[in-house]
Amino acid sequence: MSEVENNINFKNVFDEKIKNINLSVNSMTIANEENYKKIINEVLEAKHRKNKTLLDYKRLNCYDIIKVGEVNKLIFPLHRSENNEVKYYLHNDEIYDVLEKSHKETGHGGLHKMIYYLKNGYVNISRPVIQLYLNNCVTCLKKRVSRKRGVVVKPMVFNEVNARGQVDLIDMQSCHDGGYKFILNYQDHLSKFVTLCALKTKTAAEVTYHLIDIFCTFGAPSILQSDNGREFVNCIIDELKNMWPQLKIVHGKPRHSQSQGSVERVNRDVQDILRAWMSDNKSNKWSEGLRFCQFQKNSSYHSGIKQSPFEVLFGRKAQLGLTSSALPENILKTLNSENDLEQVISSLELIYNELTETEVCEVCEDNILEQASTASESVLEEITIVQSKINKNKKLAISSLHHQAKRMKTDSILKYPVVSIGTNVTLPVPDVDTSKGDSRNIIGVIMEVTTDDLYKIGTKNGIIAQLFSRNQFSSCDGVNILTINDIPMDKISLRAANTKESMFEGQGFLKCFCTRKCYDNK
Numbered sequence: 001m002s003e004v005e006n007n008i009n010f011k012n013v014f015d016e017k018i019k020n021i022n023l024s025v026n027s028m029t030i031a032n033e034e035n036y037k038k039i040i041n042e043v044l045e046a047k048h049r050k051n052k053t054l055l056d057y058k059r060l061n062c063y064d065i066i067k068v069g070e071v072n073k074l075i076f077p078l079h080r081s082e083n084n085e086v087k088y089y090l091h092n093d094e095i096y097d098v099l100e101k102s103h104k105e106t107g108h109g110g111l112h113k114m115i116y117y118l119k120n121g122y123v124n125i126s127r128p129v130i131q132l133y134l135n136n137c138v139t140c141l142k143k144r145v146s147r148k149r150g151v152v153v154k155p156m157v158f159n160e161v162n163a164r165g166q167v168d169l170i171d172m173q174s175c176h177d178g179g180y181k182f183i184l185n186y187q188d189h190l191s192k193f194v195t196l197c198a199l200k201t202k203t204a205a206e207v208t209y210h211l212i213d214i215f216c217t218f219g220a221p222s223i224l225q226s227d228n229g230r231e232f233v234n235c236i237i238d239e240l241k242n243m244w245p246q247l248k249i250v251h252g253k254p255r256h257s258q259s260q261g262s263v264e265r266v267n268r269d270v271q272d273i274l275r276a277w278m279s280d281n282k283s284n285k286w287s288e289g290l291r292f293c294q295f296q297k298n299s300s301y302h303s304g305i306k307q308s309p310f311e312v313l314f315g316r317k318a319q320l321g322l323t324s325s326a327l328p329e330n331i332l333k334t335l336n337s338e339n340d341l342e343q344v345i346s347s348l349e350l351i352y353n354e355l356t357e358t359e360v361c362e363v364c365e366d367n368i369l370e371q372a373s374t375a376s377e378s379v380l381e382e383i384t385i386v387q388s389k390i391n392k393n394k395k396l397a398i399s400s401l402h403h404q405a406k407r408m409k410t411d412s413i414l415k416y417p418v419v420s421i422g423t424n425v426t427l428p429v430p431d432v433d434t435s436k437g438d439s440r441n442i443i444g445v446i447m448e449v450t451t452d453d454l455y456k457i458g459t460k461n462g463i464i465a466q467l468f469s470r471n472q473f474s475s476c477d478g479v480n481i482l483t484i485n486d487i488p489m490d491k492i493s494l495r496a497a498n499t500k501e502s503m504f505e506g507q508g509f510l511k512c513f514c515t516r517k518c519y520d521n522k
Helices: 003-020 033-048 054-062 092-105 111-118 127-134 138-143 204-218 230-243 261-281 286-299 309-314 338-347 357-372 375-415 494-501
Strands: 064-068 071-075 164-171 182-188 194-199 223-226 348-351 424-428 441-449 455-459 462-464
Touching: 003 092, 003 127, 033 054, 033 064, 033 071, 092 111, 092 127, 111 127, 138 261, 164 204, 164 261, 182 204, 182 261, 194 204, 194 261, 194 286, 204 230, 223 230, 261 286, 286 309, 309 375, 424 455, 441 494, 462 494
Parallel strands: 164 223
Antiparallel strands: 064 071, 064 348, 164 182, 182 194, 424 441, 441 455, 455 462
């Protein structure tokens, strides 16, 4: 079945199933286009009727009309809407197209992103309707992953933007775009604002070159952290000092990549959004789609900070030209110049509910007070409002992250109890480091617990060089096979420990020392 046929079939299934979902508002059901037009006529009649009935007041409390040219649209009453935002009602035949458009604009975002995106423009698109659409999106089904095990180390929370920056690299060598083979992912830890750059190599010099562009735009962090290792960060910091002598940055504490999942989660989201962009645009030039991916990620709702990263930094939602305005999409398609826009705005006729005399007087008094203020005071007031919004959003992000960190820590302790020193554990070995005849795990013993709640594990061939969190190993029940006294003090990698216990010399690949024409070090 072709993609077009699949979309048509999906739309037919969606239109059939949505009939079973209640889209009513105060028992006034908006089902098909016929009912939609019927309600519009009833609202217009209620507005012009002098002796209004209880049903008329009920309709006017739920609906209003916006007229653009000759087209009447059903909207939520402006006097009940926050910030006088225009929010449309839709009938069944319109919902699928709106969901498809918004789903693509959010980079095939999930349920929370879709709700956040749609709630500012539409009234009667409910959670079950969005979930019905997502359950049948082929692209989303392909990217679905199983739930990962919980985080157990102490989460990090900072109170200032640019206090800590996280840098990571996404390996795109298997689907390189011309000379571009990597993606630089830089994230501010508090605001979660992401900057993406396409790289040709992963050398510290090239990473530093792009980081300086980012720092000169947003400012440089006090602490730079990378899950690629402390040595990688130190090389970057040395390069930064050479290119920018006045800059002073220190490296962050070494943590396991899975114990600091924020930037790792961004990596996954970036790849999902980029994959969806390439699928929607029928292009494999991911370096060109990177900027759109960055905008979608920064303007999407983040559950950790309870808002979008863009709002934390700038105190307002990200704008996308006229698409962010209250004009209907069919009107936007007809606009080609500023004159067209002025004509549409001049023809925009809002039919408000009748205001009481008291409300009219209050509005007049407000207008008189506003007109009495000077132009300079208006400018200062506007700046103060924007600054207060930024401060408010930053406080919300901080409190949300503290709450999230507390919840993560509590859930992790409940799922994975504290393990004492001397306990025997089974440590799984990644498939890439084992041969088909090797065991899935090796036996170890807890040697030490760090202040960050990370564990040092020893095996019969030496102490594993990296640290582990409690979700990466399982405690052994019964008799201890190893004791701390049985462990040699030599440092060894997990792959080397598995190789020494293997009957087939481990995975079988050795790292080479080639100076050129070698891409995988094997």
